Amino acid sequence: MNNKNESVLIIGAGLCGSLLALRLAQRGYKVAVYESRPDLRKVAISAGRSINLALSDRGLKALRLCGVEEKARKICIPMKGRLMHDALGNTFASNYSGREGEFINSISRGDLNALLLNEAEKHKNVTIHFNQKCKKVDIENNIAFFIDEETNEEFSVTFDVIFGTDGAGSVLRKSYISERKFLFSYSQNYLNHGYKELEIPGDKNRNHQISKEYLHIWPRGDFMLIALPNMDGSFTVTLFLSYDEGEFNFNNLTSEETITKFFEQEFPDALALIPNIKEEFLNNPTGPLGTVKCAPWCYKNTLLLGDAAHAIVPFYGQGMNASFEDVFVLDEILNQGFEDWNSVFKAYQKARKKDTDAIADLAIDNFYEMRDHVANPLFKEKRKIEMDLEKHFPNQYFSKYSLVTFNEHIGYEEAMKKGRAQDKALLNLIADDTVQTHENMTKEELKTILELVIDQTNEILAKDSVAGLKI
Amino acid sequence: MNNKNESVLIIGAGLCGSLLALRLAQRGYKVAVYESRPDLRKVAISAGRSINLALSDRGLKALRLCGVEEKARKICIPMKGRLMHDALGNTFASNYSGREGEFINSISRGDLNALLLNEAEKHKNVTIHFNQKCKKVDIENNIAFFIDEETNEEFSVTFDVIFGTDGAGSVLRKSYISERKFLFSYSQNYLNHGYKELEIPGDKNRNHQISKEYLHIWPRGDFMLIALPNMDGSFTVTLFLSYDEGEFNFNNLTSEETITKFFEQEFPDALALIPNIKEEFLNNPTGPLGTVKCAPWCYKNTLLLGDAAHAIVPFYGQGMNASFEDVFVLDEILNQGFEDWNSVFKAYQKARKKDTDAIADLAIDNFYEMRDHVANPLFKEKRKIEMDLEKHFPNQYFSKYSLVTFNEHIGYEEAMKKGRAQDKALLNLIADDTVQTHENMTKEELKTILELVIDQTNEILAKDSVAGLKI
Numbered sequence: 026m027n028n029k030n031e032s033v034l035i036i037g038a039g040l041c042g043s044l045l046a047l048r049l050a051q052r053g054y055k056v057a058v059y060e061s062r063p064d065l066r067k068v069a070i071s072a073g074r075s076i077n078l079a080l081s082d083r084g085l086k087a088l089r090l091c092g093v094e095e096k097a098r099k100i101c102i103p104m105k106g107r108l109m110h111d112a113l114g115n116t117f118a119s120n121y122s123g124r125e126g127e128f129i130n131s132i133s134r135g136d137l138n139a140l141l142l143n144e145a146e147k148h149k150n151v152t153i154h155f156n157q158k159c160k161k162v163d164i165e166n167n168i169a170f171f172i173d174e175e176t177n178e179e180f181s182v183t184f185d186v187i188f189g190t191d192g193a194g195s196v197l198r199k200s201y202i203s204e205r206k207f208l209f210s211y212s213q214n215y216l217n218h219g220y221k222e223l224e225i226p227g228d229k230n231r232n233h234q235i236s237k238e239y240l241h242i243w244p245r246g247d248f249m250l251i252a253l254p255n256m257d258g259s260f261t262v263t264l265f266l267s268y269d270e271g272e273f274n275f276n277n278l279t280s281e282e283t284i285t286k287f288f289e290q291e292f293p294d295a296l297a298l299i300p301n302i303k304e305e306f307l308n309n310p311t312g313p314l315g316t317v318k319c320a321p322w323c324y325k326n327t328l329l330l331g332d333a334a335h336a337i338v339p340f341y342g343q344g345m346n347a348s349f350e351d352v353f354v355l356d357e358i359l360n361q362g363f364e365d366w367n368s369v370f371k372a373y374q375k376a377r378k379k380d381t382d383a384i385a386d387l388a389i390d391n392f393y394e395m396r397d398h399v400a401n402p403l404f405k406e407k408r409k410i411e412m413d414l415e416k417h418f419p420n421q422y423f424s425k426y427s428l429v430t431f432n433e434h435i436g437y438e439e440a441m442k443k444g445r446a447q448d449k450a451l452l453n454l455i456a457d458d459t460v461q462t463h464e465n466m467t468k469e470e471l472k473t474i475l476e477l478v479i480d481q482t483n484e485i486l487a488k489d490s491v492a493g494l495k496i
Numbered sequence: 497m498n499n500k501n502e503s504v505l506i507i508g509a510g511l512c513g514s515l516l517a518l519r520l521a522q523r524g525y526k527v528a529v530y531e532s533r534p535d536l537r538k539v540a541i542s543a544g545r546s547i548n549l550a551l552s553d554r555g556l557k558a559l560r561l562c563g564v565e566e567k568a569r570k571i572c573i574p575m576k577g578r579l580m581h582d583a584l585g586n587t588f589a590s591n592y593s594g595r596e597g598e599f600i601n602s603i604s605r606g607d608l609n610a611l612l613l614n615e616a617e618k619h620k621n622v623t624i625h626f627n628q629k630c631k632k633v634d635i636e637n638n639i640a641f642f643i644d645e646e647t648n649e650e651f652s653v654t655f656d657v658i659f660g661t662d663g664a665g666s667v668l669r670k671s672y673i674s675e676r677k678f679l680f681s682y683s684q685n686y687l688n689h690g691y692k693e694l695e696i697p698g699d700k701n702r703n704h705q706i707s708k709e710y711l712h713i714w715p716r717g718d719f720m721l722i723a724l725p726n727m728d729g730s731f732t733v734t735l736f737l738s739y740d741e742g743e744f745n746f747n748n749l750t751s752e753e754t755i756t757k758f759f760e761q762e763f764p765d766a767l768a769l770i771p772n773i774k775e776e777f778l779n780n781p782t783g784p785l786g787t788v789k790c791a792p793w794c795y796k797n798t799l800l801l802g803d804a805a806h807a808i809v810p811f812y813g814q815g816m817n818a819s820f821e822d823v824f825v826l827d828e829i830l831n832q833g834f835e836d837w838n839s840v841f842k843a844y845q846k847a848r849k850k851d852t853d854a855i856a857d858l859a860i861d862n863f864y865e866m867r868d869h870v871a872n873p874l875f876k877e878k879r880k881i882e883m884d885l886e887k888h889f890p891n892q893y894f895s896k897y898s899l900v901t902f903n904e905h906i907g908y909e910e911a912m913k914k915g916r917a918q919d920k921a922l923l924n925l926i927a928d929d930t931v932q933t934h935e936n937m938t939k940e941e942l943k944t945i946l947e948l949v950i951d952q953t954n955e956i957l958a959k960d961s962v963a964g965l966k967i
Contacts (some may be wrong), residue, residue: 065928192725206685208739208784208786209684209686210683210686211683211684211685212681212682212683212684212685212789213680213681213682213683214681214682214683215679215680215681268679275895313679315679318683398965401965403962403965404965437807445963447965449959449960449962449963452962452963453959453963455963456962488920488924489920491874491920491924491927492916492919492920492923492924494869494874494875496870496921
């Protein structure tokens with residue numbers, strides 16, 4: 026593997042595959058990328074399929090490694106917090122961080138993917154082949170079988186090493202299952218909710234009709250609507266709703282009349298901004314929300330990366346960031362001087378899997394947080410205190426959200442454990458009235474709260490440790 | 497479904513299928529059972545495949561419902577606790593309960609299955625067909641496709657309702673996946689350990705060579721040996737060991753020399769009792785240890801039951817008990833007067849799934865408890881206190897083990913939540929020296945401990961509730 030003439034196959038030229046191609050090209054490998062879809066730089070992307078995403082510090086860290094951070098930032102729209110809309114049209118804001126300069130970024134999936142493909146193609150040792158659909162992989166002999174989607178011609182290619190960055194429905198992962206060479210732990214778990222994308226267009230001057238500084242949320246307990254800004258003045262709106270439970274659900278919202286009634290009742294302010302609601306609702310697809318975990322991620326000279334290894338639900342805005350961070354972590358392992366690819370892959374899985382398992386669980390937690398908890402008085406009080414703590418003690422307090430999103434030097438698992446304990450501490454301090462707040466808290470008062478939270482968090486972690494007999 | 501002329505197909509005549517057939521026959525349905533294997537009452541069962549199991553209160557509750565408890569008890573060997581063997585051959589006992597009359601039972605899988613088949617066959621409205629292997633199920637139209645394993649003839653049968661009690665590799669479950677009629681959440685998770693069965697034979701007089709009153713454990717941290725007594729004086733011994741990690745593992749224990757070395761070093765007292773160790777080790781299969789969860793369990797008039805719906809690892813001795821309890825819970829739902837089978841099945845899943853998810857997780861916890869924690873001083877102290885509390889306050893204290901195993905009137909989920917909180921409370925009280933013990937504790941002293949444990953347990957549950965914003 027230290028022979029840079031070794032040939033590398035990457036299956037899938039999405040966000041993860043493109044960035045991996047770029048990085049391996051920079052490291053000098055001979056890289057071929059095969060993608061089932063047409064070149065997205067030349068054709069329009071179909072409507073209603075997650076056209077924008079939230080790019081944050083973990084993703085930026087990987088882009089920085091590959092020298093493309095600045096280019097990506099040029100197509101970003103910073104979002105400093107959530108803006109909640111209640112059923113009467115009232116709004117309240119909740120920032121993502123109390124520190125200066127901590128925000129997430131709305132970015133177009135297509136534009137970022139195109140940027141990465143362009144950067145990868147600048148390297149002579151990279152070739153990218155579109156419309157080449159992988160059918161299966163012979164994982165014993167490193168042979169991948171393809172069909173050309175334009176000519177229907179079938180062919181196979183042999184490489185020294187094969188990466189599957191082919192997303193949640195990964196063909197390499199399916200080959201791990203079907204070839205039965207080893208015990209393969211695998212899970213696919215769907216929420217009872219699906220999603221549908223709608224659009225708030227820009228105004229006549231291509232300006233945003235609502236603030237572009239926020240990720241907008243219409244939390245309604247059992248369902249919610251969110252909106253992320255695009256560069257052209259529009260917002261991509263996503264409805265998250267049960268397939269079959271509750272008064273309104275995807276299975277019964279089938280007529281223009283019920284769709285209108287639902288939006289008038291639940292989201293009147295959003296409805297006023299979505300002119301094509303009926304057409305979009307009836308024509309855009311309803312997508313499922315699933316989590317995929319599996320192990321092992323590798324067999325011999327093959328490796329799953331990104332969504333192919335760990336697809337997650339979108340509620341923490343970390344799917345793309347986790348996939349980019351995969352490339353970063355793999356790059357670190359490649360620096361460690363292993364003798365062969367399989368050893369690299371095993372070391373990579375060992376270093377990485379606990380963290381992608383954690384972000385999968387955190388993302389599901391956030392589903393409940395966004396649709397429900399954000400409107401809970403106790404939760405709101407907690408977030409208010411956290412903003413104050415982060416503002417006044419920027420080096421001493423990091424909320425769970427900040428640990429996950431803005432502290433890219435620690436892993437997701439560490440962020441989850443510490444963040445959950447801290448949330449539990451603070452919520453209980455508020456619930457039992459140990460901590461009380463008022464307008465204009467002094468720094469001294471906040472310092473007392475900080476010390477209580479740190480103390481209680483440590484006690485929670487210590488007691489959990491004893492309960493796990495890890496002492 | 498209230499028409500008792502409706503025809504019921506049960507795929508699989510294992511423990512769960514046989515009991516279900518018996519119960520549905522008692523309720524008056526026309527029941528046909530199709531089993532892929534030969535009639536186990538007429539052929540020998542292959543060696544090395546979990547030939548004995550632990551029957552406890554949840555299983556007995558279901559057998560009682562069907563009027564076969566007493567017959568089953570006649571083939572039971574009561575085990576009142578664990579007997580731990582250290583590497584020097586020293587032993588120490590730890591009972592399962594401090595109350596009188598609480599024990600689990602070693603029972604032969606084959607004998608119990610035969611008993612249930614005999615009881616089912618006494619009903620005229622039951623037919624059982626052996627050597628009929630199910631290939632797939634058309635879940636839309638209630639058609640099951642079979643192959644006769646003796647004649648290789650293929651055929652299909654149509655029934656009003658179809659139950660899949662066909663175990664961890666369920667064909668009905670595979671049909672749920674392959675027919676893609678709905679979003680199917682599914683997981684299969686393997687431990688890194690496998691298992692292999694060995695035998696301690698009875699002595700010349702068919703008496704047990706070690707105490708038959710205990711489940712024997714040789715805990716060694718990363719691996720363990722256990723032994724359960726059989727009626728013929730023998731013990732079935734099971735080694736749980738990693739496939740590929742540690743100095744000794746299944747992948748490298750391939751020669752008589754290394755096998756002997758491993759047992760001499762780790763289990764010298766057991767080795768002395770296993771005369772055919774080399775042959776058995778080399779010839780008996782190494783089995784995987786997997787957990788299967790899925791949802792939904794039903795589609796139209798079809799339902800998964802037992803291992804087909806929720807296969808678990810064997811470390812809580814609850815696999816069979818959970819499957820029997822499935823039949824009990826389904827029977828309760830059938831009493832509720834639903835109009836159609838699909839409503840019954842949905843109500844059954846709603847009532848039952850949280851509990852089978854819980855026992856799956858508890859069983860994995862117990863893997864670590866049995867191979868490692870049982871030898872931990874803190875854990876031993878906890879168990880000692882729990883025995884005293886259960887003895888002196890039999891109506892006020894129930895350990896997690898007792899809640900799961902002997903409290904069949906509460907569900908596994910409730911047992912898990914309460915039991916885990918209680919363990920955490922007690923372990924922390926011991927670890928921080930709030931609770932200290934000595935020989936001959938007085939009832940007053942124990943009462944103080946009981947009150948502390950109850951108080952701390954409630955506090956833990958309350959704080960968890962606040963952390964989940966469930967207030």
